[in-house]
Amino acid sequence: MTDSEDTDDDHALLTRLAIGDRAALAAAFDRFAPTLTRYAWAVAPSRMDVEELVQDTLLTLWQKAASIELPTGSLLPWLLVVCRNHSRNLLRRQLRTQGDPLPDDLAAPPQEEDARERLRWVRDEIDALAPLDRRICELCLLEGHSYSEAAALLGLSAGAVTKRVSRSRARLKKAVMHDEH
Template sequence: MTTETDAVLVRAMATGDRGALARAFDRYAATLTRYTWALADDRQDVEEVVQDAFLTLWQRSPTLELPADTVLPWLLVVCRNLAFNAGRKRTKHRADELPETLATPSDHGEAAETLRWVRAEIAALPELDRRICELCLLEGHSYAEAAELLGLSVGAVTQRVSRNRRRLKKVVMHDEH
């Protein structure tokens, strides 16, 4: 069985292959959901952001070019922008401070640059917290998997992820990029 690359999936979506979208969803939905929880407090918002990110991928697939092997950074930026917009709708008093719209990234390079702030924040964490965030928020491992890999309890991982989500959310809400 050969592993289908993200570039192949995107090209298939561009030709109308709904199965390719389903395979991309299966590949990245869990990671995007974990990441979006760092940006949104409400379960409904998280679900909508993830669904809308895949809808955006479907819509942009005919023009999307991936200079790297993965569409994940692009999807993460889409989630960030969608979550930011959802938060803006809920928080009327902040509406005047925020840009009118946030565009989705036009290519993988732009997405990687936009995620610079996320990686910088994670890199600044103490080593154990940094590794937990990399495993759970960026690589898509479950808390149980991260706990096993790091020799910690699931509760310890859960607590550290929760604390660092709050920190990342503050950065997202005050990000000037």
């Protein structure tokens, strides 16, 4: 599947969600829950919180489908922003429940901001990859596809995807070693 087919699928999925198609919600869950779960683990302290964030994010998708606009054509960035916003709300609720004062700036939980800063070089390195290598990293690392699934989506052999991921990892490792010295 190409990028344009992915965005066509996202638009079609969104249209089906907007008319209340429950099968579309199930399809959205199957497609996006693994990525949302990985992201939620980065911003939530417990398994229960992770599950709540994924459910809340998909519920928001269901409720707002008719009004969602996709400037990039892809639904995943919108879902990740919604998940992040739900994580902030969850943190606020937890702090209030514990009687702790809210931080002055709750724009991003401190652990999220620290993680984002520590991984900035990873995003920069992935952005610097050739377009095909960057897409393979997105499919395998961000969207959770297996190498064989990514290969099928891109019309490549699993061996080619494996080699490209290996090269990309070596590049990232080299960047880490250079950054540490």
